[in-house]
Amino acid sequence: MSTATTTESKPQQKAPAGERVADWADGRLGIYSLAKANMRKIFPDHWSFMLGEIAMYSFLIIILTGVYLTLFFHPSMNEIVYHGSYAPMHGIRMTEAYASTLDISFDVRGGLLIRQIHHWAALIFLAAMFVHMMRVFFTGAFRKPREVNWLFGFLLFVLGMFTGFTGYSLPDDLLSGTGVRFTQGAILSVPVVGTYISMFLFGGEFPGHDMVARFYSVHILLLPGIMLGLMVAHLILVFYHKHTQFAGPGRTNNNVVGMPLLPVYMAKAGGFFFLVFGVIAMISALFTINPVWALGPYRPDQVSTGAQPDWYMGFAEGLVRVMPGWEINLWGHTLALGVFIPLTLFGLILAVIAVWPFLESWVTGDKREHHIAQRPRNSPTRTGFGVAWITVYFIGLVGGGNDLWATHFHLSINSITWFVRIGFFAGPVLAFIITKRICLGLQRRDAEKVLHGRESGIIKRLPHGEFVEIHEPLGQDQLHTLTAHEQYAPAEIGPSVDENGVERKVGPTQKLRAKLSKGMYGEGNQIAKPTAEEYKEITSGHGHH
């Protein structure tokens, strides 16, 4: 602080410099009350609670590196003839966007590294958001009061996909241009308005001369701006709601057990930021990503095999790749179902996971707040559903890379396409059933452990010759952890007639709700956790069982 030197003269009268700076700031910004409220904010400790941090830090890295790239990138589709540093492109006509990307890669100091950090961080950002979202989903951390924050997070993921798409389209290389053409095809498949949207978006016929400039402002301004706002709102809500924690001794729905934000979490989070930056920078320094120089400039008359989007768009690519090329021709108009159905499914599949929290709260009718994260096994239907959703998602990804599966595993691309077609329907069903069975099995195991203790592996021979294994009873803390979760009773429609014998009206939505509730919490869909009475009965009296 520059004020430090002036304070030396009369130390006995003036407060220390730091305090005076803080006083100054408090008088204008009110930092004392802010700090008082937030500095001792408690965060629980668990590695899975740091997945969102990975996403946040990679987002920050993307913003930082992105700013650097904007200094050298020319978002223009004016055509020039290249005579830069990369010999294999000499004499080729290309847009300024592509040429400036080559310049960033070969001439700008640190340009290639920054480009690679930007791109690798983007892939990791989306992957981290995906995993973070699944953590929240499987632990039921989206329940009241966090539904809105769940939606914020979901929106961040979807916006991240499109920010990524508009970003990798900017260099105007043959690969990304093919991706933009693919997107234009998807837009064209929209009935009635498709052609208009396409003309509007590209300023005329594809590819036109506006695409890069428009994608540029969307990519660097519009979408990241919204995302930054959403991320801040996301964080504010995390602060406001406080973080969820796993059940354990001393942890209740009304407290948070963990470490304070200052100094522990500030230090940890700050350090973690640099670790994330370090890992991403190391990957970017060692591994090539999107070598645009090898791809050539985009020309609508050229196309290459192995043209896939970045991974987060891969599942949409897969849906289109495996969809039969159905088409309806009516009164001179073509309805390209082969593209339009995948486009619809793309939105639908994403929406399904977004609305699950609302469906679940409607089925349970639970309006209470929940701050204890659930173990996935204790909500078998939800966990099964989540795994089924992931299965659909990843089967779509397999479809998106069907050609590489074919060449690298010496398979027929047609067989892979059929595998994906069948897997798209059968995969989630199988995944749901298997996951649910595993969850129920784990619940049974928990109940067994609570009632009979842990298998010690020690075999004892009794005087009359019988062999028994000694089970060690669990500690009080473990007993608590394993039985802390709540279990819902399935919703009942109630008697068909009321107390006066008059037939009650039961709406179809109520019937559906009862049915879903039974599917989630009915008999065979969850294992009743051991009660205290059961525990007492078993542990008292007879020594072994």
Place this chain on the structure above:
Amino acid sequence: MKKLSARRRHPLAAVVVLLLALAATGGLYAAFAPAGKAQADETAQSLAIEEGKKLYAVGCASCHGTGGQGTTDGPSLVGVGSAAVDFQVGTGRMPAQQPGAQVPKKKVIYTQAQIDQLAAYVASLGAGPITPTESQTNPEGADIGRGGELFRTNCAQCHNFTGEGGALTHGKYAPSLEGVSPKHIYEAMQTGPQNMPSFPDSTMPEKEKKDIIAYVKAVNGEETPSPGGFGLGNLGPVSEGLFAWIFGLGALIAVAVWVAAHTAKAKKS
């Protein structure tokens, strides 16, 4: 002339005439007959064809027929030319190991001399593309930029941006061009082996073929620089995404677990 005509009935006259005639034809033959070297070549060529025929009978005839006329197991070789043989046998594709969607590249089992003999025999069955010479395929001095443009227009659809290869329908594929010699690339374009279309000189002149070879060697050769680091197979977003998930996010989750495990512990009272 009188003396000569007086002796025309001499008993030895016929012999003299015969000798003169023989000398004349011999001299004329010596004067007009092809050069001795060419004569030797002819012999060598027919010898090569002979040898090639023997090799053919052992290695090829079971599928392509004893006279190269083709069978249900293999196409006719009449008119495929020596370039096709040099490519197919020279890259190990022929003789095929087993029937399938496509005959893969494998270890070459013939010497170049034997391949030339086989090529000579097959070329003798009917005219076709001729094995290119070194000067035809040497990409030195060719226009790499133009080659790249031609490659992306004509080849990338199946062979990928930089010739990493790609999948075709029903288990067929466009092979990787990594490590393929200029001669074989040239021959492949010339003859269109297996599922590949052919690009004869009438549609793609020799100069353009050279440009393409130069481009492939520049972007997928042994000395191709990789300024961005390891290429992850140069397969694009699929391998990049897989890497980002497994090694990128994997490493970061490992770090997260490590950080969470090394927390500030409350002192036990």
